[in-house]
Amino acid sequence: MRFPFLLPATGFFAAYLLFDWITYVEPLLGLNITPWNPDTALGLVFWLVYGRRAALPWYAALVAGDVLVRGLPGGLAGTLLTAAWLTCGYGLLGECLRRALGGGTIFSSRTSFYRWLMIVAAGTMLNAVGHISLLAWLGLVPWADWLRAVWRFGFGDMVGVVVSMPLLWKLVNPQDRARLREAAWKPETVGYLALAIFVLWAVFGYIMTAEFKHFYFLFLPLIWAASRQGVHGAALVVFVLQLAIVALVRANHADNITVSELQMLDAVLALVGFFIGIVVDERRQVAEELKQTLRLAAAGEMAAALAHELNQPMTALAVYGKACEHLLARGEAGDLLKNAIGQMINESARAAEVVRRLRDFFRTGAMQLESVGAATLQAGIVQQFRPQFAEHGVQVSVAEAPALAVQVDRLQVELVLRNLLANALDAVRMRPAGQRSISLMAENIGGKLRFTVEDSGDGLTQQAAGRLFEPFVSTKASGMGLGLVLSRSIVEAHGGTLWAEVADHGIFRFILPALDSGE
Structure with missing residues (x-):
């Protein structure tokens, strides 16, 4: 291919616009200031994979979002200027994540998870301060509403990244993607996702009259998923719940409800689920490492037993080899020589069998009864x-x-x-x-x-x-x-x-x- 970056850049551009359109709910002043911005998570994942090459597609997607989704509320010049600011701000956040967390280690341990969370929280809020200040300077946001707009935009980005980035990041990793594909076909995955949707409907009923006092029931499918499938299960449940919340809001035309409260509750769910999932994954990793250590120790311990087992066939091989030398020196080529050679073959097969048993035990822990x-x-x-x-x-x-x-x-x-x-x-x-x-x-x-x-x-x-x-x-x-x-x-x-x-x-x-x- 002459342009290998063109295909992923086009896919990112289309997915970014789709996320932007789906989550354009409860906007402040008709701008891209919404309670949940998963498109930011998509952009950060794209940046982590492709580095600075992601800047131009991201800038184009930001401009297209203002044109196609919001109808240029700040005019063409304002849109181009604010998109440039956001691209720089998000790019700095992406570079911080790349340098601090490296490759696929973001959700592999509690330490890296906490570090990721702190960088995301600080980066999104600092970016919000700069972006909303620019909008206020352009006259698009009243200075009286500056603090409310900063909180809405920064919190929307932070929730979008926290809720969506774990799943999106795992989708771009081949090994994690294979695990997600495997998990998706399991009956229990369908079970906890169905339970999550049912509990969401049961807790909120019709979203227009939603009350949050029974929100804790949503922890049931989340804990089920995280305890069984680790971070992968938690990421699936949290993302599905977020999509279901937005779908309920859109289906009921409930633009007057406090979506930000729903998003805050979902962010709490996400943090709890990811923490449980990471602990479960860490424990499984430790168990696998311990199993491997025990197997290595077993191989070492069995070496002494093997030395004893191999001693007899090796000694016999040496004896039969000497016998063959004497028989050949005497010119013997009859049954005695054939018998000695046959015994050597038998003893070598016996030694090979002992070595094979050690190899099988080392690889799989298999026993030969x-x-x-x-x-x-x-x-x-x-x-x-x-x-x-x-x-x-x-x-x-x-x-x-x-x-x-x-x-x-x-x-x-x-x-x-x-x-x-x-x-x-x-x-x-x-x-x-x-x-x-x-x-x-x-x-x-x-x-x-x-x-x-x-x-x-x-x-x-x-x-x-x-x-x-x-x-x-x-x-x-x-x-x-x-x-x-x-x-x-x-x-x-x-x-x-x-x-x-x-x-x-x-x-x-x-x-x-x-x-x-x-x-």
Whole structure:
């Protein structure tokens, strides 16, 4: 395209005039001084996207609005002069927003939201002071009405931006637009929008006789939308309510009612809804980050289990490789060589399967269930810790495991046992030599498999036990506080429970559902 900016500029020009015409309600002195100006929000979004190139289309739209919507109340010269002033004022406001808030971070946190709100409030009111002063100097606004006109114009711009800009800003962002499109097709979206319209009709009835004492009912659909869909839901409800208010005013020809009061109430709704929506979005973001952190921690914890799992196939591959070398040196090309090569292929496939399981767990948290006997789980994990137990002089007792099997992801359950034994080892290392002991016991408790890890270290107090499974709470100087959180998540994902007991020594237990038959 030779003129890539022409299409968005034309679209902006048409949308700006449409907004200007729809919201030309209760004008003061026949000028563009109205209680709600969403066209200002559209202009600011256009400026944030295209920068200073937005100045000329915005100036043209301001002039066209005075010509087509209001019939040039200030004459051609006055219209050209005031449009130039407004373009400069809005442009400065747009530049302030660009520099202070950057790209798509305006409604991503409470801090950026408050900053946006303060800039909009200050910018619209300062712009109103200059614009109304210019109109008064031109003789279009009596100086006696200067303060009322400043308040009406500034408040109209501020309400228009606060109510409309969040939705418009999200519509120009591809990711947010996709989320809005997805949300629009959900039944609950239709539900809370329909509820908003119904409540508006029920509260105000016929707009000519509107009373605002039951306005608080409008918080019902707003809170529903914000709590379920965050800022996206709040933006939809607030914008729809604003359009419905203007439609009611126009349909009933209620130009004599105090529309500014309605707009003030809607602005309060908007602020409450956006605040709730941002808090909901922030909490979801934190939850996603915590989930990812736990998954990364799980990947790190599983590395030790993988080292053990990969050790056997790697060792076997080396043995079979040596065997192939000897067979080739002897000139053997028969069944013995084919068998050795086949075993190498099997062991390499086994190693690849272990790596694939880690990759799947890292990406999606997926489990690969298999039937594993209690004795196998117990013996395998203790064997991995025996060198460390011997190094620190820890006495280890392992009770005989019952003939029970569990349907679990063996790597993940071994990770839980590894965490508990590692914590027990850290606890007993603080004890004098000869007083370091750890016991591991597997029991059949009502058809369920219960593992117990006890150590001779200091036990847990009631206060410490209460915070033990909170993320990022650790008694170790180098600990992240995620091991027990991850372990409990794994056990619960397998349908079991994990807990610690308050005692004078360490006691941790977890239960897993068992299969009917043993190994």
